[in-house]
Amino acid sequence: MKKIFSLLLILLLLTTIHSNTIEPILFPDVESLEQVKIRSVIDGDTISTFKYDNNIRLIGIDAPETKSGSKPMGEYSYESYQFVKNKLLKEANRNAYLEFDENMYDNYGRILAYVYYEDEEGYLLLLNEEILKEGLARPLFYEDTSKWQDVFVEAYTYAYENRRGIFEKYDDDNILIDETELSKKDVGKIRWVKTKVKDVKLEKSGFYKIISENEIFYYGVRRQEFEAFFDEYNLYDLKGKEAMFYGEIWIDHQTNQYEILGRAPFEIK
Known part of the structure; x- marks a missing residue:
């Protein structure tokens, strides 16, 4: 009986340790x-x-x-x-x-x-x-x-x-910037962009746009990444709220807005 209990305890410990790591994947030969x-x-x-x-x-x-x-x-x-x-x-x-x-x-x-x-x-x-x-x-x-x-x-x-x-810069307050302060020098750089969300739109292509108060900036999410990462996150809840968005700053050349192409909910605060 003691041996069975010891074996179960070992299995429990291994399961606990394993839960804190990336699961091993059986890749092809x-x-x-x-x-x-x-x-x-x-x-x-x-x-x-x-x-x-x-x-x-x-x-x-x-x-x-x-x-x-x-x-x-x-x-x-x-x-x-x-x-x-x-x-x-x-x-x-x-x-x-x-x-x-x-x-x-x-x-x-x-x-x-x-x-x-x-x-x-x-x-x-x-x-x-x-x-x-x-x-x-x-x-x-x-x-x-x-x-x-x-x-x-x-x-x-x-x-x-x-x-x-x-x-690496996720916890760095020095990269926090208000949407009204964005400039070309920020393009290509990692930033936290602070804004009040004016609207959340879903385009026909399945692309989500979280649009800033002054429409200078938006945080976009493609349908594929949304389905992979945002299954328990409601983007529409952001409407009318103050929020921060993390990522690399791009320029949407069609709208001339600054943008971050989002991937996961932990890029939003």
Whole structure:
């Protein structure tokens, strides 16, 4: 009887410890993946290989831009790029493994893939997950590339809880700014934006817009991230209330408003 009780106690302790960590995921065997040699790292979510002429875009993540374009050069873009470069070129010695989802190509002709590598101890790791855990990329989900979505939700939450990467400044009052004080110098930077919410709108595309009092700024959430993170959060409750929104500042070139593309409810206070 004592042995049975001791065994149950051990199992309970293991369960308690396990509940405070990211659950282990049974990733595929190396034999079932496509092995490639890495040619170069372009940025935190795009690489090239010797096997394919098309670039490889990591599924489920969006890393800060290393160059200004439709989106600004982002804070932590260099750290994101260096993280991927270190893992694939140095630690994995340019060896990587690709796994594909339902849709193999994006609208730009890039190949969409989950990218795996072996660390220095020989463990197979999913790079898409690792960069999210470091807070050096944000989730970006699509219905036809969602195999590991739950893993990525946990990884991004882990980065927030441990103040990794983009969440390093989460508790820093020095980055708090009122919507009326936003300027071009804030674009591409991590900020807390303080405002009173004028309205919450749901567009036909499924895109939520939380619009500031003076309509200078909005916090947007795509339908895919809303369904992944906001299942118990009512955005409409924010209407008429003072709120703060955390993230990288962009400019909506269609409306000329400042925006943060939101991913999770812990980016709102």
